[in-house]
Amino acid sequence: xxxxxxxxxxxxxxxxxxxxxxxxxxxxxxxxxxxxxxxxxxxxxxxxxxxxxxxxxxxxxxxxxxxxxxxxxxxxxxxxxxxxxxxxxxxxxxxxxxxxxxxxxxxxxxxxxxxxxxxxxxxxxxxxxxxxxxxxxxxxxxxxxxxxxxxxxxxxxxxxxxxxxxxxxxxxxxxxxxxxxxxxxxxxxxxxxxxxxxxxxxxxxxxxxxxxxxxxxxxxxxxxxxxxxxxxx
Amino acid sequence: xxxxxxxxxxxxxxxxxxxxxxxxxxxxxxxxxxxxxxxxxxxxxxxxxxxxxxxxxxxxxxxxxxxxxxxxxxxxxxxxxxxxxxxxxxxxxxxxxxxxxxxxxxxxxxxxxxxxxxxxxxxxxxxxxxxxxxxxxxxxxxxxxxxxxxxxxxxxxxxxxxxxxxxxxxxxxxxxxxxxxxxxxxxxxxxxxxxxxxxxxxxxxxxxxxxxxxxxxxxxxxxxxxxxxxxxxxxxxxxxxxxxxxxxxxxxxxxxxxxxxxxxxxxxxxxxxxxxxxxxxxxxxxxxxxxxxxxxxxxxxxxxxxxxxxxxxxxxxxxxxxxxxxxxxxxxxxxxxxxxxxxxxxxxxxxxxxxxxxxxxxxxxxxxxxxxxxxxxxxxxxxxxxxxxxxxxxxxxxxxxxxxxxxxxxxxxxxx
Numbered sequence: 001x002x003x004x005x006x007x008x009x010x011x012x013x014x015x016x017x018x019x020x021x022x023x024x025x026x027x028x029x030x031x032x033x034x035x036x037x038x039x040x041x042x043x044x045x046x047x048x049x050x051x052x053x054x055x056x057x058x059x060x061x062x063x064x065x066x067x068x069x070x071x072x073x074x075x076x077x078x079x080x081x082x083x084x085x086x087x088x089x090x091x092x093x094x095x096x097x098x099x100x101x102x103x104x105x106x107x108x109x110x111x112x113x114x115x116x117x118x119x120x121x122x123x124x125x126x127x128x129x130x131x132x133x134x135x136x137x138x139x140x141x142x143x144x145x146x147x148x149x150x151x152x153x154x155x156x157x158x159x160x161x162x163x164x165x166x167x168x169x170x171x172x173x174x175x176x177x178x179x180x181x182x183x184x185x186x187x188x189x190x191x192x193x194x195x196x197x198x199x200x201x202x203x204x205x206x207x208x209x210x211x212x213x214x215x216x217x218x219x220x221x222x223x224x225x226x227x228x229x230x231x232x233x
Numbered sequence: 234x235x236x237x238x239x240x241x242x243x244x245x246x247x248x249x250x251x252x253x254x255x256x257x258x259x260x261x262x263x264x265x266x267x268x269x270x271x272x273x274x275x276x277x278x279x280x281x282x283x284x285x286x287x288x289x290x291x292x293x294x295x296x297x298x299x300x301x302x303x304x305x306x307x308x309x310x311x312x313x314x315x316x317x318x319x320x321x322x323x324x325x326x327x328x329x330x331x332x333x334x335x336x337x338x339x340x341x342x343x344x345x346x347x348x349x350x351x352x353x354x355x356x357x358x359x360x361x362x363x364x365x366x367x368x369x370x371x372x373x374x375x376x377x378x379x380x381x382x383x384x385x386x387x388x389x390x391x392x393x394x395x396x397x398x399x400x401x402x403x404x405x406x407x408x409x410x411x412x413x414x415x416x417x418x419x420x421x422x423x424x425x426x427x428x429x430x431x432x433x434x435x436x437x438x439x440x441x442x443x444x445x446x447x448x449x450x451x452x453x454x455x456x457x458x459x460x461x462x463x464x465x466x467x468x469x470x471x472x473x474x475x476x477x478x479x480x481x482x483x484x485x486x487x488x489x490x491x492x493x494x495x496x497x498x499x500x501x502x503x504x505x506x507x508x509x510x511x512x513x514x515x516x517x518x519x520x521x522x523x524x525x526x527x528x529x530x531x532x533x534x535x536x537x538x539x540x541x542x543x544x545x546x547x548x549x550x551x552x553x554x555x556x557x558x559x560x561x562x563x564x565x566x567x568x569x570x571x572x573x574x575x576x577x578x579x580x581x582x583x584x585x586x587x588x589x590x591x592x593x594x595x596x597x598x599x600x601x602x603x604x605x606x607x608x609x610x611x612x613x614x615x616x617x618x619x620x621x622x623x624x625x626x627x628x629x630x631x632x633x634x635x636x637x638x639x640x641x642x643x644x645x646x647x648x649x
Binding site for chain 2: 052053056058059078079082083085086087091093096097098099100101102103106109110111113114115148162
């Protein structure tokens, strides 16, 4: 055990979807150290989405604890969890990350709107957003474009810029490269890694694609940490 | 930024949102239009008579007397005799009295016999007097003064001859006694515009050869002979009365209503108008209710639009949630969206109303003699517009709560 608290820690977590969905998830122990990059490998149906929802605090575990940077989600109210997520976690989806009708700039700055502390860490949001998309290999004048007009690859980079702005300690990415072709995939990952390293951000990426493993500090199989419970209908 | 994104989201759905806003705008324009016509009609009715303390006629209903004497709507069931008229005229409370004799027509316009005093005593729109745009008031027995609409519709100039028809919508003409236009009145926005005014004696003159509503065969008195005759009316339809002191109005009214020789009725124009409002009040309320229902229908249409947009927007809501937006923010955004649509619809409706007014004002005026003023929205209208926005917010609460529950259940993952 290191002295610094893990950026993310799940302990003895059990979760069951409410209602008729016969699906439950148990995680005995899973942790992420600050600035660590981890690839979580799992096929679809392995509980990845549920795990991400738990980590982001949009659902809460029935038992055990999920804590980010030492704060247990169970100790927070629903509103508190939303605020906490905005402050500490950058999220990148598989695709359709952006509000297509909003400008690129509005999309990037959106999380700051719900996270005053994270907003306070950014001196000049507009300039920062420009710098971020430049460092992600996009022209800085793209900020005024409507997000819907961008290519999928560009959209994913904008989503990365949005996850990175204000330097949240943890970025959670859900198969962010699956909608990209191989070449774009590699560029995107390189850029994402260099940026998260530059900001000392921990990165948890979920994917079914084991070929990405070489980029990461650590690779974890979903089946090693999580136990799926399926009720027999 | 949230407002900008909400606007952007609306803009991204321009077609459906546009249709919804248009529906709201049209319903609001209809609602305000009905309101305008209603208040315009009321105002124009109330403006028609001013400065007259009592209207006297044969006993009937007060509204009926008001309608036929002032508005030329409907007909008198009975006349009052000239003796009764003179008895009233001689009472000491009476400051002035103007006789009105109706029953004949010229084309689609009514002919009214009266005395010269009519031109100085008849007042409209809080005390305005009649004015001539051309010519002079009645000088000769066969002179007529015509209202502005009569002149405009029939293209009459001063000096043109006029033949008066017997009765209303009649083919029997008083062809033997042609009149001449001596003056044309300025437009007043009252029934006077659509009236051909002649002297009381002239009404008698054209009926010299008539008896019991039919022409006496073979009898054909010439105009010059008639001029020599002593023309004394036997009866008048009604009379407008002014009293010396307003305190005497009720006393005089009672005295006339209790007049022994003949059943008469004296009414205060304002009170009769109030009675009239009570009668048309039901229709008015029904009209307002119907147009309000149209607004409600448009708002329910908006609710349906928002409901049907929810499914395709779950992704949008998931993004907001992932960025840390609370479900309450989603709720607020949808309500904001509805409020924006309702507000834009309301303002567009107001704009439509003014465009429609601008186009319809002269048409409505010439067709119905109803002047719809173009003026800034009244306080009542502003409240109505605010009411539309508030109603929009209330109506949108249902889909907004559904979105709230969806986004609470979905979190950042959209499970389809």
